[in-house]
Amino acid sequence: MGYLRGALMSLALALGCSLGGAAWAADSPKSDAEDLVFKGDAKCTSCHDAEDSPELLRISKTHHGGVGRAQGKLSCVSCHGESDRHLKKPDGQERPKPDRVFGHKGAYLSADERSKPCLECHAGDRHLAFWESGRHKKNDVSCDNCHTMHEPARSQLRKENPTISPYTTTSRQLQYETCTQCHKQIRSQLLKTSHHPIIEGKLDCSSCHNPHGALSHAMIKEESVNQLCTTCHADKRGPFMNEHPPVEENCLTCHNSHGSSHGKLLSERAPNLCQDCHDWSRHPGSYYSGNQGFAGAQNTRLVARSCLNCHNQVHGSNAPAMRGKFFLR
Ligand code: HEC
Ligand code: HEC
Ligand code: HEC
Ligand code: HEC
Ligand code: HEC
Ligand code: HEC
Ligand code: HEC
Ligand code: HEC
Ligand code: HEC
Ligand code: HEC
Structure with a gap:
C-alpha cells in the first residue's frame, strides 16, 4: 500500500502535477502524532501508522514490544537509525531510505x-x-x-x-x-x-x-561429537568392561548425525560396516561359510541383522567372559 502510494507520488511528481491534499498530508509527519508502540516512535509512526502498515505495529506483540518497550530504551531508531534524511525528504525527490533497512530490501548493506x-x-x-x-x-x-x-x-x-x-x-x-x-x-x-x-x-x-x-x-554445543551424543544417549557413554574402540573414538564412524537411508542412522549396512575394519578372513569361517545352514542349506546367519545377529552389543559390553569380549548377545 505504502509502496503504491510512493510510486504514485513519484509518478505524479514526474508528470509535474499534484495529488490530492490528503495524500500529501499522509506523506509528511503529523505534528500532533502520538507514540503507538515505543517511546518516541511518533517520528516514524506518524506516517507508518495503523492505516499505512498495520503489520509493522505487530512488533508490539514481540519481546521487543514487551520487555524492550518496558525498559524504555528501544524504539524504531534503535534498529533503523535516526534516519534524518528519510524524515526530511527534499521536495521533488524520491524519499531517501532510512539509515538501515533489513531483510532482502536491505541487501545493499553489508x-x-x-x-x-x-x-x-x-x-x-x-x-x-x-x-x-x-x-x-x-x-x-x-x-x-x-x-x-x-x-x-x-x-x-x-x-x-x-x-x-x-x-x-x-x-x-x-x-x-x-x-x-x-x-x-x-x-x-x-x-x-x-x-x-x-x-x-x-x-x-x-x-x-x-x-x-x-x-x-x-x-556443535559440546567439545566433541561423543560428548554431544551421550548427553542424550547416556547408555552408550560407558565405561564398559569391554570397550569397542571406534565407539569411544567417534560415534560418527558408524552413524550419520542427521539422516541415513540405512536403519538406525547407520552410515553403511552391516556386514559392510563391520568389514570396513574387520577383514572377513579374521573371523572363524564356520560362522558364515556357505554350508552351515540348517540341514546343509545356505547359511542364514548373515541375513537380516547380519553380524548383529550375534554381536548385538557393539557399543560395548559388561557381560562376563567371551560373551562380553566379543560383544555377543
Ligand atoms: C513523512 C512520512 C514518513 C516518516 C515520518 C517516516 N517514513 Fe519511513 N517511509 C515513508 C515512505 C513514503 C516509505 C516508502 C513507501 C513504503 O514502503 O511505505 C518509507 C519506507 C520506509 C522503510 C522501508 C524502506 C525500503 O526500502 O523498503 C523503512 C524501514 C522506514 N520507512 C523506516 C522509517 C523509520 C525508522 C522512521 C522513523 C525514524 C520513518 N520511516 C519515518 C515515509 C515516512
Ligand atoms: C543462523 C541463524 C541465526 C542467526 C544468524 C542469529 N540467530 Fe539468534 N537465534 C537463532 C535460533 C535458532 C534461536 C533459538 C535458539 C534456541 O531456541 O535455543 C535464536 C535465539 C536468539 C535469541 C533469544 C535467546 C533466548 O534466550 O531464547 C536472541 C536474543 C538472539 N537469537 C539474537 C541474535 C542476534 C543479536 C543475532 C546477530 C548477532 C542472531 N541472533 C543471529 C538463530 C540465529
Ligand atoms: C535497544 C536494545 C535492543 C536492540 C537494538 C535489539 N534488541 Fe533484541 N531484545 C532486547 C530486549 C530488551 C529483549 C527482551 C529481553 C530478552 O528477551 O532478553 C530482546 C529480545 C530479543 C529476542 C528474543 C525474542 C524471544 O522470543 O525470546 C531476539 C531473538 C532478539 N531480541 C533479536 C534482536 C535482533 C535480531 C536485533 C537487531 C535487528 C535486536 N534484537 C535489536 C533489546 C534489543
Ligand atoms: C529490533 C529492531 C527493529 C525495531 C525496533 C523496528 N524495526 Fe522495522 N524492521 C526491522 C527488521 C529486521 C525489518 C525487516 C523485516 C523483518 O524482518 O521483519 C524491518 C522492516 C521495517 C520496514 C519495512 C517493511 C517491509 O516492507 O519490508 C519498515 C517500514 C519498518 N521496519 C519500520 C519500523 C518502524 C516504524 C518501527 C518502530 C515502530 C520499527 N520499524 C522498529 C527491525 C526493527
Ligand atoms: C541465510 C542462510 C543461512 C541460514 C538461514 C542458516 N545458515 Fe547455517 N550456514 C550458512 C552459511 C553460508 C554457512 C557457512 C558455509 C557452510 O559451512 O556451509 C553456514 C554454516 C553452518 C554450520 C557450520 C558448518 C560447518 O561446516 O562448520 C552449521 C552447523 C549451521 N550453519 C547451522 C545452521 C542452523 C542450525 C541454522 C538455523 C538456526 C542455520 N545454519 C541457518 C548459511 C545459513
Ligand atoms: C538432544 C538429544 C539428542 C542428541 C544430542 C543426540 N540424539 Fe540421537 N536421538 C535423539 C532422539 C530423541 C532420538 C529418537 C529416539 C526415539 O525415537 O525413540 C534419537 C535417535 C537416535 C538413533 C536411532 C535412530 C533410529 O532410526 O532409530 C541413533 C542411531 C542416534 N540417535 C544417534 C545419535 C548420535 C550418533 C548422536 C551424536 C551425533 C546423537 N544421536 C545425538 C536425541 C538425541
Ligand atoms: C562400530 C560402529 C558403531 C559406533 C562407533 C557407534 N554405533 Fe551406535 N549403533 C551401531 C549399530 C550397528 C547399531 C544398530 C544396533 C542394532 O540394530 O542392534 C547402532 C545403534 C545405535 C542406536 C539406536 C539403538 C540403540 O541401541 O539405542 C543409538 C542411539 C546409537 N547407536 C548411538 C550411538 C552413540 C551415541 C555412539 C557413540 C558413543 C555410537 N552409537 C557409536 C554401530 C555403532
Ligand atoms: C543430533 C544432533 C544434531 C542435530 C539435531 C543437528 N545436527 Fe547438524 N551436525 C551434527 C554433528 C555431530 C555434525 C558434525 C558432522 C560431521 O563432522 O560429519 C553436524 C554437522 C552439520 C553441518 C556441517 C556439515 C554438513 O553435514 O554439511 C551443518 C550445516 C549442520 N549440521 C546443520 C544442521 C541443521 C540445519 C540442523 C537442523 C535441521 C542440524 N544440523 C541438526 C549434529 C546435529
Ligand atoms: C572403525 C573400525 C571398526 C568398525 C567399523 C567396527 N569395528 Fe569392531 N573393532 C575395531 C577395533 C579397533 C577393535 C579392537 C581391536 C581388536 O581386537 O581387533 C574391535 C573389536 C571388535 C570385536 C571384539 C574382537 C576382539 O578380538 O576383541 C568384535 C566382536 C567386533 N569389533 C565387532 C564389530 C562389529 C559387529 C562391527 C559392525 C557393527 C564392528 N566391529 C565395526 C574396529 C572396528
Ligand atoms: C552366528 C553368529 C556370528 C555371526 C553372524 C558373526 N559372528 Fe563374529 N563371532 C561370533 C562368535 C561366537 C565369536 C567368538 C570368537 C570365536 O568363537 O572364535 C566371534 C568373533 C568375532 C570377532 C573376534 C575374533 C576375530 O576373528 O577377530 C570379530 C572381529 C567378529 N566376530 C566380527 C564379526 C563380523 C564383522 C561379522 C559380520 C560379517 C560377524 N562377526 C558375524 C559369532 C558370530
Missing part, C-alpha cells in the same frame, strides 16, 4: 552493518559469546537472515515461503524450517527413512548446534 544495532544490545548475551568466530558471521550471515522483527514468532525466527512439510501434525512453527532455507542438503538428509526426529519436532537444530557460533567443530 551483513555486519545489519547485525550492528542488534549487537549493541545483545553482544553480552551468553549464547552470542562466540558470534565473532562463528561460521555464520564469517560467511556474511546476519541476525536478520534468521530473525524477523515485526512479526511475533517463536524466538523471532524467520520463515520465508512456508512450505507444506511431511509429518506436520501441528501448526507450531518449527525451527529447522528457518535453517533449511539455506541448508538444503541437510533438509534432504532429514527426509531419509532413518533420521533424528527434527521434522517431527522432538529435536531442534539448536539441540546440537549453537547457530550463533561455537569454537567446536561444526558449531
Whole structure:
C-alpha cells in the first residue's frame, strides 16, 4: 500500500502535477502524532501508522514490544537509525531510505552493518559469546537472515515461503524450517527413512548446534561429537568392561548425525560396516561359510541383522567372559 502510494507520488511528481491534499498530508509527519508502540516512535509512526502498515505495529506483540518497550530504551531508531534524511525528504525527490533497512530490501548493506544495532544490545548475551568466530558471521550471515522483527514468532525466527512439510501434525512453527532455507542438503538428509526426529519436532537444530557460533567443530554445543551424543544417549557413554574402540573414538564412524537411508542412522549396512575394519578372513569361517545352514542349506546367519545377529552389543559390553569380549548377545 505504502509502496503504491510512493510510486504514485513519484509518478505524479514526474508528470509535474499534484495529488490530492490528503495524500500529501499522509506523506509528511503529523505534528500532533502520538507514540503507538515505543517511546518516541511518533517520528516514524506518524506516517507508518495503523492505516499505512498495520503489520509493522505487530512488533508490539514481540519481546521487543514487551520487555524492550518496558525498559524504555528501544524504539524504531534503535534498529533503523535516526534516519534524518528519510524524515526530511527534499521536495521533488524520491524519499531517501532510512539509515538501515533489513531483510532482502536491505541487501545493499553489508551483513555486519545489519547485525550492528542488534549487537549493541545483545553482544553480552551468553549464547552470542562466540558470534565473532562463528561460521555464520564469517560467511556474511546476519541476525536478520534468521530473525524477523515485526512479526511475533517463536524466538523471532524467520520463515520465508512456508512450505507444506511431511509429518506436520501441528501448526507450531518449527525451527529447522528457518535453517533449511539455506541448508538444503541437510533438509534432504532429514527426509531419509532413518533420521533424528527434527521434522517431527522432538529435536531442534539448536539441540546440537549453537547457530550463533561455537569454537567446536561444526558449531556443535559440546567439545566433541561423543560428548554431544551421550548427553542424550547416556547408555552408550560407558565405561564398559569391554570397550569397542571406534565407539569411544567417534560415534560418527558408524552413524550419520542427521539422516541415513540405512536403519538406525547407520552410515553403511552391516556386514559392510563391520568389514570396513574387520577383514572377513579374521573371523572363524564356520560362522558364515556357505554350508552351515540348517540341514546343509545356505547359511542364514548373515541375513537380516547380519553380524548383529550375534554381536548385538557393539557399543560395548559388561557381560562376563567371551560373551562380553566379543560383544555377543
Ligand atoms: C513523512 C512520512 C514518513 C516518516 C515520518 C517516516 N517514513 Fe519511513 N517511509 C515513508 C515512505 C513514503 C516509505 C516508502 C513507501 C513504503 O514502503 O511505505 C518509507 C519506507 C520506509 C522503510 C522501508 C524502506 C525500503 O526500502 O523498503 C523503512 C524501514 C522506514 N520507512 C523506516 C522509517 C523509520 C525508522 C522512521 C522513523 C525514524 C520513518 N520511516 C519515518 C515515509 C515516512
Ligand atoms: C529490533 C529492531 C527493529 C525495531 C525496533 C523496528 N524495526 Fe522495522 N524492521 C526491522 C527488521 C529486521 C525489518 C525487516 C523485516 C523483518 O524482518 O521483519 C524491518 C522492516 C521495517 C520496514 C519495512 C517493511 C517491509 O516492507 O519490508 C519498515 C517500514 C519498518 N521496519 C519500520 C519500523 C518502524 C516504524 C518501527 C518502530 C515502530 C520499527 N520499524 C522498529 C527491525 C526493527
Ligand atoms: C535497544 C536494545 C535492543 C536492540 C537494538 C535489539 N534488541 Fe533484541 N531484545 C532486547 C530486549 C530488551 C529483549 C527482551 C529481553 C530478552 O528477551 O532478553 C530482546 C529480545 C530479543 C529476542 C528474543 C525474542 C524471544 O522470543 O525470546 C531476539 C531473538 C532478539 N531480541 C533479536 C534482536 C535482533 C535480531 C536485533 C537487531 C535487528 C535486536 N534484537 C535489536 C533489546 C534489543
Ligand atoms: C543462523 C541463524 C541465526 C542467526 C544468524 C542469529 N540467530 Fe539468534 N537465534 C537463532 C535460533 C535458532 C534461536 C533459538 C535458539 C534456541 O531456541 O535455543 C535464536 C535465539 C536468539 C535469541 C533469544 C535467546 C533466548 O534466550 O531464547 C536472541 C536474543 C538472539 N537469537 C539474537 C541474535 C542476534 C543479536 C543475532 C546477530 C548477532 C542472531 N541472533 C543471529 C538463530 C540465529
Ligand atoms: C541465510 C542462510 C543461512 C541460514 C538461514 C542458516 N545458515 Fe547455517 N550456514 C550458512 C552459511 C553460508 C554457512 C557457512 C558455509 C557452510 O559451512 O556451509 C553456514 C554454516 C553452518 C554450520 C557450520 C558448518 C560447518 O561446516 O562448520 C552449521 C552447523 C549451521 N550453519 C547451522 C545452521 C542452523 C542450525 C541454522 C538455523 C538456526 C542455520 N545454519 C541457518 C548459511 C545459513
Ligand atoms: C543430533 C544432533 C544434531 C542435530 C539435531 C543437528 N545436527 Fe547438524 N551436525 C551434527 C554433528 C555431530 C555434525 C558434525 C558432522 C560431521 O563432522 O560429519 C553436524 C554437522 C552439520 C553441518 C556441517 C556439515 C554438513 O553435514 O554439511 C551443518 C550445516 C549442520 N549440521 C546443520 C544442521 C541443521 C540445519 C540442523 C537442523 C535441521 C542440524 N544440523 C541438526 C549434529 C546435529
Ligand atoms: C538432544 C538429544 C539428542 C542428541 C544430542 C543426540 N540424539 Fe540421537 N536421538 C535423539 C532422539 C530423541 C532420538 C529418537 C529416539 C526415539 O525415537 O525413540 C534419537 C535417535 C537416535 C538413533 C536411532 C535412530 C533410529 O532410526 O532409530 C541413533 C542411531 C542416534 N540417535 C544417534 C545419535 C548420535 C550418533 C548422536 C551424536 C551425533 C546423537 N544421536 C545425538 C536425541 C538425541
Ligand atoms: C562400530 C560402529 C558403531 C559406533 C562407533 C557407534 N554405533 Fe551406535 N549403533 C551401531 C549399530 C550397528 C547399531 C544398530 C544396533 C542394532 O540394530 O542392534 C547402532 C545403534 C545405535 C542406536 C539406536 C539403538 C540403540 O541401541 O539405542 C543409538 C542411539 C546409537 N547407536 C548411538 C550411538 C552413540 C551415541 C555412539 C557413540 C558413543 C555410537 N552409537 C557409536 C554401530 C555403532
Ligand atoms: C572403525 C573400525 C571398526 C568398525 C567399523 C567396527 N569395528 Fe569392531 N573393532 C575395531 C577395533 C579397533 C577393535 C579392537 C581391536 C581388536 O581386537 O581387533 C574391535 C573389536 C571388535 C570385536 C571384539 C574382537 C576382539 O578380538 O576383541 C568384535 C566382536 C567386533 N569389533 C565387532 C564389530 C562389529 C559387529 C562391527 C559392525 C557393527 C564392528 N566391529 C565395526 C574396529 C572396528
Ligand atoms: C552366528 C553368529 C556370528 C555371526 C553372524 C558373526 N559372528 Fe563374529 N563371532 C561370533 C562368535 C561366537 C565369536 C567368538 C570368537 C570365536 O568363537 O572364535 C566371534 C568373533 C568375532 C570377532 C573376534 C575374533 C576375530 O576373528 O577377530 C570379530 C572381529 C567378529 N566376530 C566380527 C564379526 C563380523 C564383522 C561379522 C559380520 C560379517 C560377524 N562377526 C558375524 C559369532 C558370530
